[in-house]
Amino acid sequence: MNMILLSIVIGEIAFWVFLFAGLLFRYVFKMKKLSTIFLLLTPLIDIFVLSATLIDLSRGAPAHFVHGLSAAYIGFTLIYGKRTIQWADRWAAYRWGAGNRPLKKKLVGKDELEHQWHEFKRFCSCMMIINVIISMFYFFVPPKQTFWFTYWIINNVGLIFIWLFVGPIWSKVKHNGKSST
Numbered sequence: 446m447n448m449i450l451l452s453i454v455i456g457e458i459a460f461w462v463f464l465f466a467g468l469l470f471r472y473v474f475k476m477k478k479l480s481t482i483f484l485l486l487t488p489l490i491d492i493f494v495l496s497a498t499l500i501d502l503s504r505g506a507p508a509h510f511v512h513g514l515s516a517a518y519i520g521f522t523l524i525y526g527k528r529t530i531q532w533a534d535r536w537a538a539y540r541w542g543a544g545n546r547p548l549k550k551k552l553v554g555k556d557e558l559e560h561q562w563h564e565f566k567r568f569c570s571c572m573m574i575i576n577v578i579i580s581m582f583y584f585f586v587p588p589k590q591t592f593w594f595t596y597w598i599i600n601n602v603g604l605i606f607i608w609l610f611v612g613p614i615w616s617k618v619k620h621n622g623k624s625s626t
Contacts, residue, residue, distance in 0.1 A: 449511040452497035453518050456490045460522065463487050464533055471534075472541035484530060491519045495578070502585035513579055513597030520575035524567055554620055561616040568608050572601040 467483035470476045498515040502508070538544025552560050579594050586594075 447509070447511050449498055449501055449509070449515050452494050453511070453515055456494045456518060459490050459493075460487055460526070463490075464530060468533060468537035468541070472537050487522075487526060487530070491522055495519055498582070499585065502582055508582065508586045508590045508593045510593050510596075512582055513575075513593055516575045516578035516582070516597065519578060520571045523574055524571040554623070558613065558616045558620050561613040565608055565612050568612075569605055572605055576601055 463483045463486050467480045469480075470483060471480035494515050498512055502512065532547075535544065535547040539546050576598050579597050582594055583591055
């Protein structure tokens with residue numbers, strides 16, 4: 446198995462183990478300090494994945510799809526990791542603590558459109574982080590080996606346009622269609 450892919454898999458497993466352990470210690474064992482330590486360890490996973498990628502590239506490994514995947518993993522965890530932890534914390538509080546059942550709010554009209562724009566901006570931030578990390582990778586490989594980095598950057602820009610159309614623009618079209626009937 447590729448070292449970078451392995452580091453991503455280990456990172457993802459570690460994230461969920463640290464998250465579960467943190468919530469378990471918080472709500473089941475009532476050990477808030479230990480819980481906090483586990484939850485604070487989650488950002489170290491990104492450092493681990495980034496370090497593995499940079500070490501691999503600096504040792505002369507040819508650029509590959511998984512190097513871009515590691516940047517995507519880091520970008521997604523930086524932007525969506527805190528939200529994932531908060532989501533899991535609400536559910537753990539409900540299941541193991543005295544919290545209320547988390548409700549998913551149905552958004553319609555202007556609220557849905559505002560939500561879609563907010564999520565689009567969050568996604569753009571994620572893609573920007575990924576592309577900045579990938580751009581950093583260019584310094585570690587010869588120019589003739591940068592195909593996969595360029596692929597990832599072009600792909601990410603394309604994903605931004607797709608999200609724009611299936612998110613905010615589609616919500617706007619739906620909102621305008623409903624308000625005129």
